Each structure stands twice: as C-alpha cells, then as structure tokens.
Amino acid sequence: MDRAPGLSVRLKLALSYAAFLMVGGGLLLAVVWVFLLRGTSVSIFVPAPSNLLRAFDPTNFGPIIFGPAAVAVMAFLLLFGLLGGWFLAGRMIAPLTHITDVTRMVAEGSLSRRIGLQGRQDEFRELADAFDAMLARIEAHVAEQQRFAANASHELRTPLAITQTLLDVARRDPNRDADALVERLHDVNARAIDLTEALLVLSRADQRAFTKARVDLSLIAEDATEALLLLAEKHGVAIETACEPAATIGSGTLLLQLATNLVHNAIVHNLPERGTVWVTTKVRPGHAMLVVENTGEELSSCSLSTLVEPFQRGTGRIHTGHSGVGLGLAIVKSITEAHGGTLVLEPRPSGGLRVVVELPGAAA
Structure with missing residues (x-):
C-alpha cells in the first residue's frame, strides 16, 4: 500500500x-x-x-x-x-x-524465522510471542498443505497411469479379453472417483463451507451402521451399537461422512475373522460424543499420530482387500475441527483402536 x-x-x-x-x-x-x-x-x-x-x-x-x-x-x-x-x-x-x-x-x-525477543514480559514481548506463535502455525500449515498436495498428486497419478498401461496393452493385443479389460478399467476408474470425492469432502470441511443445523449423533451413527452392514457381514465383523440421543450443531451430511468413515475403517481394519465393532453415542456436560471401537492387532502409541495424516494408512494395520484411499481419518479430523470438536485416538489394551469424537453439545 x-x-x-x-x-x-x-x-x-x-x-x-x-x-x-x-x-x-x-x-x-x-x-x-x-x-x-x-x-x-x-x-x-x-x-x-x-x-x-x-x-x-x-x-x-x-x-x-x-x-x-x-x-x-x-x-x-x-x-x-x-x-x-x-x-x-x-x-x-x-x-x-x-x-x-x-x-x-x-x-x-x-517462514522459519522467529523474533525471539529476550527479557521480561511487556507489550513488545507479548506482540513478539504472539507473532512467533502465528508463524509456527503458518509454517506447519504450509508444510502440511505441501505434503498433502504432493501425496494427492501421487495418488491421483496412480489410477491414471494404470489406465494408460491397460489401454496400451489392449492396443498391442487386439485378442485380449475385452470384458476383463473393461472390468479392470471400471475398478481403476471407481478408485479415482472415490479419491476425488474424498478430496472434495476434505476441502469442503477445511473451508467450513457448510450450513449448520441441529443434528442428533445417535441417528447419524445408526444410518452409518445400517449402510455398512453388508460390508461387515462380508468381513465377518459384528457391529454392536449403544446410541443415546446426543445433539450437536453442524452439517448432517459431513457428520454422516465422519461416522461412515469411522465405522468403515473399524470394519476393514479388524481381525481376519470374528471381529467386533462397537458404536456408541453419549452426552457429557456441554458435549456430544461419538465413540467407535474395533478389535484388531495391537497398535503403538507412536503410530496413532500418523493415522490422521492424509494418505497414511498406518503400518501394522490389517488390510482385508479394501485399503481405501488413505483419507478416511484425515477427513474425520477435518470435519471434527470444522465443527469445533476434538478427535482422540487410543489403542485398545487387547488390540484394535478406540476413536472418540467430542463435539459441542446443542441446547435442548
């Protein structure tokens, strides 16, 4: 200026x-x-x-x-x-x-520079400390965005490269089974669509561009559970629910996506057989909570922090034919933060994961 x-x-x-x-x-x-x-x-x-x-x-x-x-x-x-x-x-x-x-x-x-004023506390040092804290947040956010952009580019390039390879093979081999090629291309295209839609949901949550209304987490959890019953049966996983009314203010569509991602992850990252998923909603003073637990292999505390990073599927987790696009928990984290809530991941002592989503409660 x-x-x-x-x-x-x-x-x-x-x-x-x-x-x-x-x-x-x-x-x-x-x-x-x-x-x-x-x-x-x-x-x-x-x-x-x-x-x-x-x-x-x-x-x-x-x-x-x-x-x-x-x-x-x-x-x-x-x-x-x-x-x-x-x-x-x-x-x-x-x-x-x-x-x-x-x-x-x-x-x-x-962005790595810091003021770092020394001496006793006064107005200038308060300003410098606040500026340093802001710089730290901006630097971390920029690094996260750069990492996300690089990972997204890599993930989006993979289905395109596979598609190009399949088409090149089909061009060189006219006698190749067309039905098998179409089926393979369909799967690759479906994965690309899932990844693109997940990126759009993640961007929408980050920008907080949604309409807020009163939402009952118990109804959200029941809808997500019913939609994934067939997938649970396919993986031999039992789902147990204990949902009490828990009202919050937010986007019903995004919160349904949140619950669906949590239940989906709990199903596909479970024991090979006879696994269990527990879905619970409850109310605490001023808060509405959604808790999703699942059986599975033991997880270390160090690996939990990486599970909410985009495209991080976590080492040691069971992949049972549906690894997803690596954005499930990243989307859950973004939706939770966009609603002013907190996300806590805890390893279960007997193996598996416990995820707690705590959102601001809505007045009766």
Whole structure:
C-alpha cells in the first residue's frame, strides 16, 4: 500500500518528550513567578555578554536577570528534551525495529524465522510471542498443505497411469479379453472417483463451507451402521451399537461422512475373522460424543499420530482387500475441527483402536 511520507515514530516520541519538558519548564517558571516574584518590580533586558554567565548564578536570581535566565533555562530544556527524547525513543522502539525486520524476512518467504525477543514480559514481548506463535502455525500449515498436495498428486497419478498401461496393452493385443479389460478399467476408474470425492469432502470441511443445523449423533451413527452392514457381514465383523440421543450443531451430511468413515475403517481394519465393532453415542456436560471401537492387532502409541495424516494408512494395520484411499481419518479430523470438536485416538489394551469424537453439545 502506497502511503504519503511522514515523521518516524522515534522523531515523534523525541518531539513529544521535548514538548513535555518545555511545558513542565514553563509551568515551573510560572510557579516561581506567581509565588516568589509576584509584586516585585521586574526589569527585563538583554545584558552584556560579560554578564550572561551571571544569569546562572543563584545569588543573582532576582528581578533583573529573571528574563534572560528564563530564556536560557527554556532553551536548555528544549535541547535536553530533544537529545534525551531521541535517545530514549531509540531504546524504546528497538524491539519494534527488530520485529519489523523479521516481518520483512517472513514476507519474502522465510517462514522459519522467529523474533525471539529476550527479557521480561511487556507489550513488545507479548506482540513478539504472539507473532512467533502465528508463524509456527503458518509454517506447519504450509508444510502440511505441501505434503498433502504432493501425496494427492501421487495418488491421483496412480489410477491414471494404470489406465494408460491397460489401454496400451489392449492396443498391442487386439485378442485380449475385452470384458476383463473393461472390468479392470471400471475398478481403476471407481478408485479415482472415490479419491476425488474424498478430496472434495476434505476441502469442503477445511473451508467450513457448510450450513449448520441441529443434528442428533445417535441417528447419524445408526444410518452409518445400517449402510455398512453388508460390508461387515462380508468381513465377518459384528457391529454392536449403544446410541443415546446426543445433539450437536453442524452439517448432517459431513457428520454422516465422519461416522461412515469411522465405522468403515473399524470394519476393514479388524481381525481376519470374528471381529467386533462397537458404536456408541453419549452426552457429557456441554458435549456430544461419538465413540467407535474395533478389535484388531495391537497398535503403538507412536503410530496413532500418523493415522490422521492424509494418505497414511498406518503400518501394522490389517488390510482385508479394501485399503481405501488413505483419507478416511484425515477427513474425520477435518470435519471434527470444522465443527469445533476434538478427535482422540487410543489403542485398545487387547488390540484394535478406540476413536472418540467430542463435539459441542446443542441446547435442548
């Protein structure tokens, strides 16, 4: 933004200090005049140069030299105020200058720079600490977005490369079974569509571009469970539900996607046979909770933090023919945060995963 040139803050402060001293000096001289020299005969004249030094002699402070002394004192206060104010203003705004320099570096793309002001807490250090915290969040967000873009590009390129390979093989081999080729292309295309739709849902949740309404998590959980009963039977997984009304404010479509992803993950990442999934909704003071647990192999606490990263499917989890696109829990995390909630992943002592989604409750 183009701005008209103006005085620096340091000069403004110096002038302010000097003006304050001048006003204080004027008030002091007025007090001396009112209480000490009132009623006396005052002769104000400019003395000879040889008598100027007598103006600062306390024994000669009287009616004759009051005028020249006052002028000399005011001139001294003005000079002292300007010099002292310039020095003090420089000391005071030094942290602000450092903050400005770091801000310019950050504006040029150096997000790793930090202000890091030292010393006791004051307004400048509060500003610097808040700015450093903001930079840390921005740097982490940019790194996450770059990582996500790279992973998304890789995942989207895979089905396209497979499609290109199948078409090239079919072109070189006219006698190839067309039905098998079409079926394979259908599967690859379906995976690309699933991935694209998942990316759109994730973007929608991140941008919080949705209409909010009153939603009952118990109904959401029941709908998600019913939609996945056939998949659970196919994998030999039993689903147990214990849902009590738990109202929150948000998007019913996104929350249904959240519950569906959780139940789906609990089914496909379960024991090879006789697995179980528990779906529970409950209310806590001021909060509505959705809890999804599943049996499975033991998970380490270190691996849990990576499960909510995009395209991270987690090492050691069971893949039973449906690994998904690697965005299930990433979408759950984004939807939860978009609704002002918290997501907690905990390993079950006997194996498997426990996921707790806690959202702000809605008033009755």
